[in-house]
Amino acid sequence: MSAIDLDRVKHYLLGLQDEICVALEELEPDTGFQEEVWEYDHGGGGGQTRVIADGRTFEKGGVNFSHVQGDELPAAATVQRPELAGRRFQAVGVSLVIHPRNPYVPTSHANVRFFLAEKEGAEPVWWFGGGFDLTPYYPFREDVIHWHQTARLACLPFGQEAYPRFKRWCDQYFYLKHRGETRGVGGLFFDDLNEWGFDRCFAFMRSVGDHYIPAYLHIVERRKEIGFGERQREFQAYRRGRYVEFNLIYDRGTLFGLQSGGRTESILMSLPPVAKWGYQWHPPEGSVESELYDYLRPRDWLSDD
Secondary structure, three states, rough: OOOOOHHHHHHHHHHHHHHHHHHHHOOOOOOOOOEEEEEEEOEEEEEEEEEEEOOOEEEEEEEEEEEEEEEEOOHHHOOOHHHOOOOOOEEEEEEEEEEEEEEOOOOOEEEEEEEEEOOOOOOOOOEEEEEEEOOOOOOHHHHHHHHHHHHHHHHHHHOHHHHHHHHHHHHHEEEEEEEEOOOOOEEEEEEEEEEOOOOHHHHHHHHHHHHHHHHHHHHHHHHOOOOOHHHHHHHHHHHHHOOOOOOOOOOOOHEEEEEOOOOOHHHHHHHHOOOOOOOOOOOOOOOOOHHHOOOOOOOOOOOOO
């Protein structure tokens, strides 16, 4: 059985944060990321938050690295996992959300993380989690297929069943039950992953993290120069409201961060700069905006006709 090596995970994640920021800055050379280093007030560790704002391509984006630790998890975090009660914990990860200015460019999210809980005289409890997903406003079929093809490539070294398994989990996780629709067109999601042993699970997490930029930048470069007007911006803001609803009601990372006393500004960096809600408003039937709703359901994008 391979040994747990948190330092190796942390080293990879810091490098991943750098690589993602450099790649995104190539599309926003006049703006760039601003970095803030912070400390975790409820234990040890901290992180570095990098934010880009008011750019021509990216209206708001954040790429956050965190490594937090504490003597005890909050009670709310141990309800489903009572074996974690009374254990020291460490959580290290990179999370990011990118909200483009152009409504024809999708919002994207990615997260890769490692969790370790230890207690003297007991075996450590650990797992990896993460994934990436895409939230278009005006979807293009070829973009969605590219996104899922890249997701499948990330999974291929880990068996034929890895992509269908984690794609299905993503569809189930990023689902707004009260709206009856998925948040976007999915991608990959995994959590509590330890069944393959440390080294193989770590390799899978790295593969997911390394495939985010190839999956997303191709779409951004293809769509960022399409012209748009106030109608498209209004619809983007309306659909961003769904993004806010999911993150504040369902998202595990957001809830864990707030429950464990994490840094609020870094946790909520995932929220868009502008969002709107309309009472019982829906796009007119037959409009180009209404076409989005056919995408907001689970489907096999790589075999659909």
